[in-house]
Amino acid sequence: MTFMRIGEKPEIARLPLFRDMDDAMRERIFSGSFLQVFPPQLTLFEVGQRADFLHVLVDGAVELYAAGGGRDTTMRIVEPVTSYILAAVINDMPYLMSARTLASSRILLVPAALMREVIKQDTALMQATMHELALGYRDLVRALTDMKLRQSAERLGHYLLEYSARHGENWEFELSGEKRVLASLLGMTPENLSRAFSTLKGHGVSTSGSKIRIEDRIALSAFSRPDPVPADQR
Amino acid sequence: MTFMRIGEKPEIARLPLFRDMDDAMRERIFSGSFLQVFPPQLTLFEVGQRADFLHVLVDGAVELYAAGGGRDTTMRIVEPVTSYILAAVINDMPYLMSARTLASSRILLVPAALMREVIKQDTALMQATMHELALGYRDLVRALTDMKLRQSAERLGHYLLEYSARHGENWEFELSGEKRVLASLLGMTPENLSRAFSTLKGHGVSTSGSKIRIEDRIALSAFSRPDPVPADQR
DNA sequence: GGGTCTGCTTGATATACATCAATTCAATAG
DNA sequence: CTATTGAATTGATGTATATCAAGCAGACCC
The missing domain is CATH 1.10.10.10 (Winged helix-like DNA-binding domain superfamily/Winged helix DNA-binding domain)
Known part of the structure; x- marks a missing residue:
């Protein structure tokens, strides 16, 4: 993996999403990915863009937000170490949210096509993805009831x-x-x-x-x- | 499958969730499930209950709602033919919403444990579940931005x-x-x-x-x- | 140190929406 | 056909939150 330091690989590998999968497969994902550093207040991607990477925030802070009618609204604040925009990557669909760094951030960028391909081959990864999505779904149900009630x-x-x-x-x-x-x-x-x-x-x-x-x-x-x-x- | 009439089995089998899976596996799910008719305004389950069944609404209408602070709020109106509360079933967690019928409804009840078991054995079903959850996630993102913006x-x-x-x-x-x-x-x-x-x-x-x-x-x-x-x- | 940011707070007012109360309307039963 | 019931509408008022406008405080700079 490009730019990867000693010590952060195990941290990412320990994530629920990647924890249970085959080691060789995990290595394949990591070696096809990039770890990049972004300055604060940088837009990472915009609504409507085709999902090209799965993001894993390793260090820093990222804001996911949606725009409409001149205004912005923050949808989620991502803390390390967490993956985000998994749903768009899985379904190969455009992002529904934009993302920007709140602080200087190190982010692992996993090519969406690679992610989708390995998921098909590794059942444990697919299962972990499914669980992750289900948890994310429940988070959003909570957020919506919070707003409404x-x-x-x-x-x-x-x-x-x-x-x-x-x-x-x-x-x-x-x-x-x-x-x-x-x-x-x-x-x-x-x-x-x-x-x-x-x-x-x-x-x-x-x-x-x-x-x-x-x-x-x-x-x-x-x-x-x-x-x-x-x-x-x- | 108990109480199942000719004509509705193919309709359910054609759902994206069950479409691509192995025929024998599908048959196993169906034969372990119940098709039941419920009168209007009947509570199907309540918030906090452990998810015991995946529901597939075959006919009628179902309301998913959440309660809090004396008030109720409708989270989703389910139209046939659609499955719901998939996320709670997958993760074997308590429902975050309650459900009631709005009209007389025919509902396929798939035991949650069975669903989880077959998912582990049939990759196509797992993949379909993953896609379904990702789509549901995106629906909720839209619903939340709708409320906020x-x-x-x-x-x-x-x-x-x-x-x-x-x-x-x-x-x-x-x-x-x-x-x-x-x-x-x-x-x-x-x-x-x-x-x-x-x-x-x-x-x-x-x-x-x-x-x-x-x-x-x-x-x-x-x-x-x-x-x-x-x-x-x- | 004083100055200039920028973000947070505080106050005055406006607005979207909820609540309360009455009325109209539609479906149904007798 | 009229009577009854519950939902939908309409109007009057209250409340939560947004907007507008100053003021204030901490961080950074010279």
């Missing part, structure tokens, strides 16, 4: 709880990116995000800048009404 | 255009179900749906009861800003 401050509260749970149950943490991106992800304006934060002050959350402290998990949970089904185990 | 009347306009395209490019058609369900699917109240319809009168849509006529496709399209990527071919 919760109002903005509740969405923020729910996001903070999920974020904390995903990052080692820390009650105290720092928001990684800009708040404007978070606002867009949560489907609100930056102004409204500010107000949502001050609403949450009355429900067990204290903030200072981008530092968040969940002081009363119970109260926050009661306020933001957690999903009836807990988050999927990965 | 369009306002209510635009969503209705967009829905009418898509509906017309999916049902043989008819400019004139009748809405199948109750409007309250459509309102919930589109993320608005029934009252607001009424107002949205009258807004669309000024953009090339005329209605009378549940009869819809798209008189000016161009105008409606301009108003509701179609997706940058046209709907996936199935």
Whole structure:
């Protein structure tokens, strides 16, 4: 694999997507792929483009967003190490979202045709892909119900709880990116995000800048009404 | 297969999900499944239940909905002949949505364990499942951007255009179900749906009861800003 | 240090949409 | 045919969120 450093290959190989497949096949995928570094704020691809690569974010941060009617909306913030736009690659269809780096990022680019070819030959990879897509599907079901059933401050509260749970149950943490991106992800304006934060002050959350402290998990949970089904185990 | 009539087996076998698989394997799935008739307004399953069956709606109509904070919201209206809740079955996880019949419905119930077992043995079925999930994923991406970027009347306009395209490019058609369900699917109240319809009168849509006529496709399209990527071919 | 960014916050106002309440309409039963 | 019921519509009002407009604070620069 071009530009690949020691130490990151095992990290990628350990991903659920590539973990169970045949070693030789995995090597074939890796040797046909490129690991590239991109500067921050760079557009990686645009809506409508034919999916040419499966992306695996190794380091940095990537934003997936959709445009329409002059406005942008963030669909997902990808954290390392994770693959994205798998669905478009599988079906050989145009991207429904655009992508840009939020920070300087190292990304593994797997040619879509290669990915599709190896999937056909390696059942374990196909099965892992299927599982990955099913999990992604469920994430989106959650995101859609979130938008339809919760109002903005509740969405923020729910996001903070999920974020904390995903990052080692820390009650105290720092928001990684800009708040404007978070606002867009949560489907609100930056102004409204500010107000949502001050609403949450009355429900067990204290903030200072981008530092968040969940002081009363119970109260926050009661306020933001957690999903009836807990988050999927990965 | 229990209760199965002549004529519907080929219809199900022709579904993209089951089309390409081995005939004997397909027969194994079918013979382990049940075709049942359910009355209207019956709850088929609830959020949080472990996925025990893959459903294939053969005839009738089914609503998938999610609850939260006292309210309900329609996530999807399933039309025959289509499978649903595939993702939960694949991953052996609890349903994220509840389901109820909107009309008297004939549904094929495929035991989830059987489905998962045969998938492991039949690569063609696995591949078809993978494709189906990827398509479903893309549908949800569209639904989420729709909610985040369009306002209510635009969503209705967009829905009418898509509906017309999916049902043989008819400019004139009748809405199948109750409007309250459509309102919930589109993320608005029934009252607001009424107002949205009258807004669309000024953009090339005329209605009378549940009869819809798209008189000016161009105008409606301009108003509701179609997706940058046209709907996936199935 | 002062200045100039840029992003975040705060306040005032506008707007989309929900809610509440009444009325109309359509389907059905007697 | 009229009476009854539930859904759809219409109108009046309330609320969540967006928009517009300042102000404020931390980062970077000279």
